[in-house]
Structure formats: C-alpha cells, structure tokens
Amino acid sequence: MGRLTILCGLLFLLCNLKPGICSAADQLKGKLDGRVLELDESNFDSAISSFSYILVDFYAPWCGHCKRLSPQLDKAAPILAGLKDPIVIAKLDADKFTTLARKYEIDGYPTLKLFIHGVPVDYRGPRKPDLLVHYLKKFVAPDVSILGSDSAISDFVEAADTEFPIYLGFGLNETVISYLAIKYKQKAWFSVAKDFSEDAMVLYDFDKVPALVVLHPSYNEQSTFYGPFEDEFLGDFIKQNLLPLAVPMNQETLSQLGFDDRKIVLTIMEDANEEKSQKLIKLLKAAASANRDLVFGYVGVKQWEEFADAFGANKNKKFPKLIIWNGDEEYFSVIGYESLDEEDQGSQISRFLEGYREGRTEKKMIEGPSFKDHMMSTIGIGAVVIFVFLVALLMLIRSLCKDDDEPRGADTRRDIDHDDSSDGESSDTEHEARKKED
Structure with missing residues (x-):
C-alpha cells in the first residue's frame, strides 16, 4: 500500500x-x-x-x-x-x-x-x-504492403482509396518494386501478395506468376504485367498505368499530367456524358491500349468550356475534334482528320494516329486568357509570387543601370503586390505570409 x-x-x-x-x-x-x-x-x-x-x-x-x-x-x-x-x-x-x-x-x-x-x-x-x-x-501508408492471404488482398483493395491506382504483385519479392513504390508513393497503392489461391488468380485475371496487376477502381479498369521485371520495363508499366486509359480532363487530372512527358491525344466533345460520347470513349481506351507512348484524354465543352475553347472549340463547332497536345502552349491538328464523322470512328482514330506519326500535322498555339488563368491556378500562387518577384527584380536592375536618382523598383514591387492580392487585403505582412500558400 x-x-x-x-x-x-x-x-x-x-x-x-x-x-x-x-x-x-x-x-x-x-x-x-x-x-x-x-x-x-x-x-x-x-x-x-x-x-x-x-x-x-x-x-x-x-x-x-x-x-x-x-x-x-x-x-x-x-x-x-x-x-x-x-x-x-x-x-x-x-x-x-x-x-x-x-x-x-x-x-x-x-x-x-x-x-x-x-x-x-x-x-x-x-x-x-x-x-x-x-x-x-x-502519405502514411507503407511503401509496399505485404499480404499473406486472399482475405488480406481483399481487405487491402477495399481499404485503399479508389482515387489512386492499386498495384498488386503476385509471386514477386517486395524488393523488386520497392524503389518504384517509394518514387510513386503519393500517386498509387503498392502491395505484394505472399500467399494466394487459384481463386485470386481468377478474380484478378492472371494465369501465371510472377505478375503485377494494376486496378483503377474509379474507372473499372485493370491491366496485367508479366515482365521482364527490370527497372526500365517495370518502370514504364507503372508510370503508364498511373492514369486511366482515357483521362477525363479536369483540374485534378490536368495537374497529374504535368508529371507525364508523353504527348496527349485530346478529344473534344460537345457533351462527354452523352451516349454517343461514351461509345467514343470506349474506342479511345482501345486505342490507348495499343499506343502506350501516348496519353489519351477527353473533355466535353459542356463540362469545361474554357479549357476546350483554348483549343479553338469555339471556332470549329464540328465535334468530336481531335488534336495532339504537348501539354504546353502548342498543339497539332492532323491534316484531313481534324474531326470525326459518326460512322466507323475507330478506323478514323487509327488514321489520325497514323497521320500524326508520319508528320502530317499543322502546329497551332493555345489561345485565350482563360487557359493561362487556369494554368496559374494549377501551378499555385507560390509560382505567381516568384514570377512577380523576378519581374520586380529585373525592373530594379534596369532602373539602377539607368542611374536614376530615385530607384523605382521598390515602388513597382509595392504596386505589383497590391494588384496581386486576390482578396483585396493590403497588409504587407499578410502578403509575405501568402508565399507559403500552394
């Protein structure tokens, strides 16, 4: 006691x-x-x-x-x-x-x-x-989850967030994919099944091991890789499957495309939710499966008019419209295949791709301020602040070189800071705080 x-x-x-x-x-x-x-x-x-x-x-x-x-x-x-x-x-x-x-x-x-x-x-x-x-x-998940049974695999898939692709390794050692799992940790779920039954092989549609299966639950898509499990080939498979076969263009997917250096086959539709558009999307997925060196995306004018108009959708009302976009300020139309007819669209897509690979293209430039405004919002306010700072710094250097009595750089910086404030807040202290806002 x-x-x-x-x-x-x-x-x-x-x-x-x-x-x-x-x-x-x-x-x-x-x-x-x-x-x-x-x-x-x-x-x-x-x-x-x-x-x-x-x-x-x-x-x-x-x-x-x-x-x-x-x-x-x-x-x-x-x-x-x-x-x-x-x-x-x-x-x-x-x-x-x-x-x-x-x-x-x-x-x-x-x-x-x-x-x-x-x-x-x-x-x-x-x-x-x-x-x-x-x-x-x-962020807090293991780099590679180790699964020891069919039920563990099922629980892992169910618990994983459907916003990310899920990579399931069967008959693989975790060290084979650990490096790539760390590299793409924030973009996908990674796991290795140490023990599984034939029922799992049927469920995840693979017939031999080792195999790496990737699931896109949000898009009801699945793909399987049988090797070779070397860095180059394995890395290409994982990278190319981070996105679905046909990517719906929106704020989130557009930012994800910034990490992919492949050209984008962009299809502009009048309304992506229409039945005929859904049939076309299936054709785009088939083309994407056979052309993994390209990203296939689509956007409906009704869903995102400002983005579609940046590619001249407001001028050419004939939809669907196909272009090749480099993800920057340039895009290319394929001569003779600027748009698709109603009949046999699968063959037209094939001929469009053939024309692009043979160089029968016409280069064009992104147009309209709306696209630039969007890109600013995508890269974040931090980049805007850096850009403003660099502009102000250049103006200051120019004014000093001119040997003026009164440097104008500081005044210019204050004016730019005032204009840049989207909330109308004039506090210099809060402006500095906004540098950390993404």
Whole structure:
C-alpha cells in the first residue's frame, strides 16, 4: 500500500511539474471525436510524441488564408481520426508562440507539417477536405504492403482509396518494386501478395506468376504485367498505368499530367456524358491500349468550356475534334482528320494516329486568357509570387543601370503586390505570409 501511495504522489508531482504530459492524455478525447486540437507551448511536445501521425497547422489569427483553411481542416479531422491508423489534426498560433515557429522554420502562414512518429515533414498536398483525406491516407501508408492471404488482398483493395491506382504483385519479392513504390508513393497503392489461391488468380485475371496487376477502381479498369521485371520495363508499366486509359480532363487530372512527358491525344466533345460520347470513349481506351507512348484524354465543352475553347472549340463547332497536345502552349491538328464523322470512328482514330506519326500535322498555339488563368491556378500562387518577384527584380536592375536618382523598383514591387492580392487585403505582412500558400 505504501508503494502505491508513493507512485500516486510521484504521478501527481510529475503532472504539476509538466502539465503538458497529462494534458496530452486529456486531449486524446479530441482525437477520438475528431476535433482539431489547439496546441501551445505547454502541450506541443507531448502531443507530438503521443500520436503516431499528427498534422499541425501553423497559423496566424490575422491571416486571411488561415481563416479560409480552418473550416476545411474541421471537416477533414473526424474522417482522419476514424481511420485504421488515425491521423490527428492540430493547430498552433505561430504568431503568438514564436519560439516553436522558429524551431520548425515557419516563415509564412498557413504552414502545414505532418509529424510522423515525431519527425516533421512538410505537407504540400491539396487542402480541400476530401482531397486532403485522400492524400494523407497515402502519405502514411507503407511503401509496399505485404499480404499473406486472399482475405488480406481483399481487405487491402477495399481499404485503399479508389482515387489512386492499386498495384498488386503476385509471386514477386517486395524488393523488386520497392524503389518504384517509394518514387510513386503519393500517386498509387503498392502491395505484394505472399500467399494466394487459384481463386485470386481468377478474380484478378492472371494465369501465371510472377505478375503485377494494376486496378483503377474509379474507372473499372485493370491491366496485367508479366515482365521482364527490370527497372526500365517495370518502370514504364507503372508510370503508364498511373492514369486511366482515357483521362477525363479536369483540374485534378490536368495537374497529374504535368508529371507525364508523353504527348496527349485530346478529344473534344460537345457533351462527354452523352451516349454517343461514351461509345467514343470506349474506342479511345482501345486505342490507348495499343499506343502506350501516348496519353489519351477527353473533355466535353459542356463540362469545361474554357479549357476546350483554348483549343479553338469555339471556332470549329464540328465535334468530336481531335488534336495532339504537348501539354504546353502548342498543339497539332492532323491534316484531313481534324474531326470525326459518326460512322466507323475507330478506323478514323487509327488514321489520325497514323497521320500524326508520319508528320502530317499543322502546329497551332493555345489561345485565350482563360487557359493561362487556369494554368496559374494549377501551378499555385507560390509560382505567381516568384514570377512577380523576378519581374520586380529585373525592373530594379534596369532602373539602377539607368542611374536614376530615385530607384523605382521598390515602388513597382509595392504596386505589383497590391494588384496581386486576390482578396483585396493590403497588409504587407499578410502578403509575405501568402508565399507559403500552394
């Protein structure tokens, strides 16, 4: 009894000397009910050490971007807390607790850092609640999951986020794909099945091992690779299957295409949801299977008019329209096959590709400000700030070279900063904080 009394006394003394240690346990309720934890200097270290995964929002109360991000994190918090491996969301007033802000090199607001077993990693992914959840689930997953039975394979596929392709290795050693799994960790799920039955072979449609099966649950697509399992061939298969056979063009897929150096066969339709358009999409998938050196994408004018108009859809009303796009400011039409007729579209697609490969093309340029505006929004405000800074720097150098009495670079910079503020906020301090906004 005496020992118990001593232990209780020591625990009471420890909690009074280091209140943050006890408060972390108390705040565990915040993790369970999905609330965003409020951190300060007294409980920050204990909270970081208490949770395997904790995403911390370093914010400033006066920051407009921080105010807009806060409700997004509130929505994502309960979903992330309910995962098999929970991810806690917390926030710290970095403008008030400057010692912690300096420790973690916070130089703008909001800054998000994911602490994985206490080790901070910069989070630069999406910030909308659903996309943030998708991204973080991949962020904390193993590079390669090891599966030991049919039920483990089924559970893995079911638990994986359908926004990403799923690679299942059968009869493979994990070391074969580990390097590529690390390289593409944030873009796909990777696993190796150590034990499986013939039923699994039938279910995932492969007839020999080793085999690497890739699933695209969102698009109901599947492909199988039997080797050779060498870096070049394996790498090409994984990279080419990160996207579905026919890619619907939208904000998210367009940003993904920025990491792919293949030319894009872009089909512009009047309405991608029409029955005749769906039949055409099936033909595009078949063409994509036979032409893996190209990406096949499509867009409906009704779904994304601004993007389609950048390729002259407003001038040529004859749809479907086919072009070859390099992902930049140039695209090519194939002479004689600018659009498809209603009949035998599969043959017309083949002749279009043949004309492109033989060089029977006409180069054109992207038109209209809407496309450039979109590209700005895709690459993020950070790139815009860098561009503005470089322009201001060049103007300053020019003014100094002219040996003017009064340099105009600083005034020009202030004017540009004022114009660049999309929210009409004139605070110089908040403008600097926006450099961290993606």
